[in-house]
Amino acid sequence: MAKRDCVVIVGAGAAGMMAALSARRHHPKLKIILIEHEEILGRKLLVCGAGRCNVTNVNVVPERFSGAPTDFIAAVLKQFDHECIQKFFEELGIPLYEEKKNNKGKLFPITNQAQTVLNLIIDELQRAEVEVRKGVHVESVRKDGDHFKIKTNQGRIESSTLILSTGGKTYPKLGGDGSGYGIAQSFGHTIIEPVATALxxxxxxxxxxxxxxxxxxxxxxxxxxxxxxxxxxxxxxxxxxxxxxxxxxxxxxxxxxxxxxxxxxxxxxxxxxxxxxxxxxxxxxxxxxxxxxxxxxxxxxxxxxxxxxxxxxxxxxxxxxxxxxxxxxxxxxxxxxxxxxxxxxxxxxxxGWNEGEFTAGGVECSEVDPKTLESLKIPGLFFAGELLDVDGEVGGFNLSWAWSSGYAAGALKKP
Ligand SMILES: Cc1cc2nc3c(=O)[nH]c(=O)nc-3n(C[C@H](O)[C@H](O)[C@H](O)COP(=O)(O)OP(=O)(O)OC[C@H]3O[C@@H](n4cnc5c(N)ncnc54)[C@H](O)[C@@H]3O)c2cc1C
Structure with missing residues (x-):
């Protein structure tokens, strides 16, 4: 049984990994557990931009996203905008450059290799003393008093705070099985019907x-x-x-x-x-x-x-x-x-799902506080990334959403 006074983050994609780093930045002493059912963290990141990883875009504005209302998206993006994203990667040791082809504002790592981005994020998770548990599938979660009781295929974990960042349903072979929707629903959240897009x-x-x-x-x-x-x-x-x-x-x-x-x-x-x-x-x-x-x-x-x-x-x-x-x-x-x-x-x-890049639909955003990404139904439950009903245009917008929402949720702000 893990220590109860900790944050558990379910799903180590772009959003979950960023949430873990943000939690460390905002809460230096907090125990942070990052759970991933694949044996590799950030598998989807590796296929982004055909392996080049279109990390973000210079034109990240709420109008380039769909799903939630624009003011919800704006409230999240402004907490960690594309300049913050760029600075974050530069500090990690990954300078980005703007691709000039078609002038679409896409930013890539100068290495043009998603693997280099992932390597340095994983290194940063270790430096931040985030406890990473790979190959652990979260089956269900319930709240008992002030604590979440998390049932996994390898036993139970308890935590005071939970961030769900389980992603969407596209490319299931990379880890997205839609199980986060069921967990959110079990807490009374509405799921806007997921549909595969960018396909x-x-x-x-x-x-x-x-x-x-x-x-x-x-x-x-x-x-x-x-x-x-x-x-x-x-x-x-x-x-x-x-x-x-x-x-x-x-x-x-x-x-x-x-x-x-x-x-x-x-x-x-x-x-x-x-x-x-x-x-x-x-x-x-x-x-x-x-x-x-x-x-x-x-x-x-x-x-x-x-x-x-x-x-x-x-x-x-x-x-x-x-x-x-x-x-x-x-x-x-x-x-x-x-x-x-x-x-x-x-x-x-x-x-269909095997070839779509993003998921439209997901957790209904009117049930989530846009400033904190905390559930308006269950205190201590936060959401990040593609699991929410937000999807962006092709061109680095979806990873931008993952970084920004991961950062906002990981701050674990109290209203
Ligand atoms: C082929 C392809 C190319 C893309 N290219 C780009 C691009 O260049 N630029 C861009 O901006 N976007 C791109 N995208 C979209 C982008 O990859 C996603 O929007 C983004 O990765 C979503 O991040 P996430 O962390 O929310 O979800 P994910 O990356 O899907 O992460 C969720 C994680 O949760 C884990 N998980 C799920 N359920 C459980 C559970 N019950 N227990 C434990 N772990 C669980 C999954 O294994 C997964 O690792 C691309 C997508 C695809 C498929």
Whole structure:
């Protein structure tokens, strides 16, 4: 039985590890126990940013997050904003740099290696004398008087304070099994239905079937019930089932919620093969090429504008032969211009929990104090990270939320 006057933190992802370090910073004498059911701490951190770890973003503002109301998110972020995050990592010995590609404000460690970030956080946990218990699964928790009684697969632990930072449900092989939702519910907390977001989309179509594996810079919009809800330009990949890649992940959230929470099947993607070009600009660009070289085959006349394999697949889809550009009929031209300036493809499914990067939904934030992240139902119970109903855009926002909320919860502030 562990000493009762201590804080137990369940879940050693980004949020839980930060909560432990924050608890030490604010409470130098407190006993801190960090419990993780995997044998490795921070497994999800290692896959972040394809192993490069997009630690935070220079544009972290509440409006870039969804779920809880903006003022709730703002109250948490301001306690540990992106400058604090940057300073924290610099003090740890991990300088960050801003990636200039696409000017999206993403900050990465100069090593471009998530493992280096994790190594130094784990070292800091040791220096802070945080007692880490790996391979311990928390099965259930109840409160008895002033104390939490925590049942694990390796016996019971008691504590005066509990921080739940068990994450969401995506990538279950990295540790997220959603068990934190059940624990929160057992204390009377409401769970907003979790849905996997930032994920590939199933949209069967003949073009993807022909060119699966091809990556291209594209402009992509999410269309719901015929109305555009968001848009992004970035790299995208054609797959046998539809589409993936950053541009798709960036616009997938509203589609995932519509299909999997609202259960309404009226979602489409609009794809532009020539990003940021209006229909007029596309027409002008092609007409001027065709005027200069009317004898050039259509595939060649398009191939300087897009990835090499795309023109043949597009022409085949539009049932236009690979004829000399000058021979294309006015109706054929219109079909091609229409397609290039916005091809709409119905989305039927998302790829689900194994491929989603974040979870939308989680612990209802109106039941949590935004200044402390303490439960408004159970004194001494705190929440941090993706377990809460907050998810950010792709680009370092979700780790930012994990660091900021971990810091706020770990302070164990009393109102
Ligand atoms: C492929 C991928 C790439 C990503 N890339 C980025 C990126 O570059 N930038 C970015 O900002 N975000 C990225 N994210 C999102 C980011 O990783 C998460 O939002 C963030 O790690 C969440 O941190 P967390 O601590 O709240 O949860 P987690 O990291 O999921 O940590 C929760 C921990 O709790 C443990 N746990 C759960 N239940 C129990 C239990 N009952 N008992 C004991 N332990 C338990 C789990 O094993 C886990 O280690 C990415 C996600 C994925 C999947």
């Amino acid at each position: 590939p989309l199933v949209a069967q179509n003949p073009v993807s079937k022909k060119v699966h594996g091809v990556r291209a810079e594209m402009e992509v919009a999410a269309i719901i019930g015929g109305t555009e809800v968001c848009r992004d330009s970035d790299q995208m990949m054609f797959t046998k089932y539809g589409f993936t890649g950053p541009a798709i992940l960036n616009v997938s959230r509203p589609i995932a919620l519509r299909l999997n929470r609202d259960k309404i099947n009226d979602c489409e993607l609009e794809l532009k093969f020539l990003p940021r070009k209006s229909r007029k600009e596309i027409e002008e660009a092609l007409l001027s090429r065709w005027k200069k070289r009317p004898d050039q085959r259509l595939t060649l006349s398009l191939c300087g504008l897009m990835q090499n394999k795309l023109p043949a697949a597009i022409l085949s889809y539009l049932e236009i032969g690979d004829i000399p550009a000058g021979d294309l009929s006015p109706a054929g031209r219109k079909r091609l211009f229409d397609f290039l300036s916005g091809w709409r493809v119905p989305v039927t499914e998302t790829r």
